[in-house]
Amino acid sequence: MDSREPVNILCLKWGTRYGPIYVNNLYAGVKRHLHRPFRFVCVTDNPEGLVDGIETVPFPPNPGMDRQWPNIFVKLLIFQDGFANLKGPTLFMDIDLLITGDLDCFFDFHPGERCIIHNWIERYKRWFRKVPPIGNSSCFRFEAGASNDVYETFIREKDDPSLAWKFTKGSQKFQTYAMKKVVWWPEEWVCSFKRHCMWSWPLNKFLTPRLPRGCRILAFHGRPDLDVALTGYHGMDRGRKVKTHHTCLPTPWIRDYWPEGKEED
Numbered sequence: 001m002d003s004r005e006p007v008n009i010l011c012l013k014w015g016t017r018y019g020p021i022y023v024n025n026l027y028a029g030v031k032r033h034l035h036r037p038f039r040f041v042c043v044t045d046n047p048e049g050l051v052d053g054i055e056t057v058p059f060p061p062n063p064g065m066d067r068q069w070p071n072i073f074v075k076l077l078i079f080q081d082g083f084a085n086l087k088g089p090t091l092f093m094d095i096d097l098l099i100t101g102d103l104d105c106f107f108d109f110h111p112g113e114r115c116i117i118h119n120w121i122e123r124y125k126r127w128f129r130k131v132p133p134i135g136n137s138s139c140f141r142f143e144a145g146a147s148n149d150v151y152e153t154f155i156r157e158k159d160d161p162s163l164a165w166k167f168t169k170g171s172q173k174f175q176t177y178a179m180k181k182v183v184w185w186p187e188e189w190v191c192s193f194k195r196h197c198m199w200s201w202p203l204n205k206f207l208t209p210r211l212p213r214g215c216r217i218l219a220f221h222g223r224p225d226l227d228v229a230l231t232g233y234h235g236m237d238r239g240r241k242v243k244t245h246h247t248c249l250p251t252p253w254i255r256d257y258w259p260e261g262k263e264e265d
Contacts, residue, residue, distance in 0.1 A: 006037040007107050008090040008144060010078060013044040014059065014070050020049030022095040022226075025258050027054050029099030033216075036104065041084050042095075043074070057084045063155060072171045073158075075137055076178065079150035086144035093217070094138040096226045098193075098257050101216035106141060110183045114147070116140035117219070118184040119172060120195045135176040138219045139190055142179070153178040188214035193229055194222060201245035209251045218257075230254045 009030050013023055023042050030040060031053075040054050047056040060077050062069035077083065078092065089107050109115060116135035142150070154174070157163045176182060191197070197209040197218070209229070211218070220226045223246070224233035232250040234242055 004036065005088070006039060007034075008086050008088060009034075009038055009040045010084070010086070010090055010092045011040075011042050011095050012070075012074055013042055013046075013095055015045075018095055023054060024049075024051050026093060026095050026097065026099065027051065028259075029257060030103065033099050033101060034103040036107070039086075041086065043078070043084070045070070055084075063158070065158065072137075073154070075171055076154035076175060077151060079142060079147040079154075081145055081148040081151075083144070088144060089141065090144040091141045092137075092139065094219070096220050097138060098218040098220070098226060098254065099216070100211060100218055100257050101214075103216065105189065105216070106185070109185070112143060113183045114140070114142050114179045114181070115183045115185055116176065116179070117190045118187070120192045120221075133176065134173050135179075135182060135184075136219065136221065137172045137175050138221060139185070139217055140175075140179075149180075150175075150178045188212065190217045190219060191215040193218055193220050193226075194224070197251070198248045204245065204248055206249075208249050208253075211253060224248065226254065226258065230258070 009027075011023060011026060013020075023044075027040050030038065042050060042054050042056050043059055044050075044056055045059055050056060059070045059074060060080075060083070063077065065071070065073060075092070089111070091103075091106055106115070116137065117139055118131065119134045119136040121131060157174075191212050193209065196212045196215070198204055199207045199209065220229065223237060228237075229248065229251050232248060234247040236242070
C-alpha cells in the first residue's frame with residue numbers, strides 16, 4: 001500500500017491490572033517503528049494518564065453477553081462498520097506487547113486481507129497432530145469499514161447453543177472462524193516470550209531469555225507478564241510456587257523497548 005496513506009493502530013484497556021504505562025509505551029513503540037502517518041486509538045474505560053497523541057473512545061455497550069463487561073469478546077465488536085470512525089487498514093495490538101522492530105511490513109503484507117498470528121502451542125501437543133488453525137488475537141489486521149461481516153457473525157451466533165463450542169477457551173477460536181479466510185503473519189515477525197525467548201529446563205536457570213532474530217512484535221501471553229519477565233519469573237505467582245521449569249532469569253533488554261519499566265518505578 002502507499003506509505004503516505006494513514007493507517008490505524010487500535011488497542012483496548014480496562015480494569016486495573018494494566019495501567020496507562022502499557023498504552024503509552026505501546027504508542028511510543030509505534031512512533032519509533034512505524035514510518036507512515038497513523039491514528040492511534042485506545043478503547044478504554046479510563047483515559048487518565050494517557051499521553052497526547054492517543055485518542056480514546058469508550059467501550060461499546062454489552063451486546064447481551066451473560067458475563068462481566070467489558071471482556072475479551074470486545075475484540076469482535078471493533079469490526080463493526082463505523083466503530084470509532086475508523087476506516088482503512090487497522091492493526092490491533094494488545095497493550096502488553098513489546099514492539100522490537102519495524103512495523104511497516106504489517107501493512108505492506110497481503111494488503112486488504114485479514115492477517116493474524118498463528119497461535120502457539122506447546123511442542124508436545126504438536127507431536128501427533130497439526131497446529132489447529134486458530135489465531136492468537138494479540139495482534140491482527142483488518143480493513144475497518146469493510147469487515148462488518150465479522151461483527152454480524154458474532155451477534156448472530158453468540159447465543160446459539162449449538163455453536164457454544166466455538167466460544168470455548170476465550171474469543172480466539174471464534175474470532176478466527178468469524179474472520180473466515182485469514183493469512184498468518186510470518187512466524188519470525190511475531191514471537192512468544194515464553195515459547196521463543198525463555199530457555200528450556202535446566203538452561204533457564206543459567207541463561208537470560210534471548211530475543212529471536214527478526215522479531216518485530218513480542219507477545220506475553222499466559223505467564224510471565226511483561227513486567228514480571230523484566231525482573232525475573234520465580235518464587236510465588238498468584239499464591240502458587242512457580243515450577244522450576246517455568247522460571248526465567250531477569251530480562252534487562254526489555255527496557256530497551258519498554259523504557260519506563262514497571263509502573264511503580
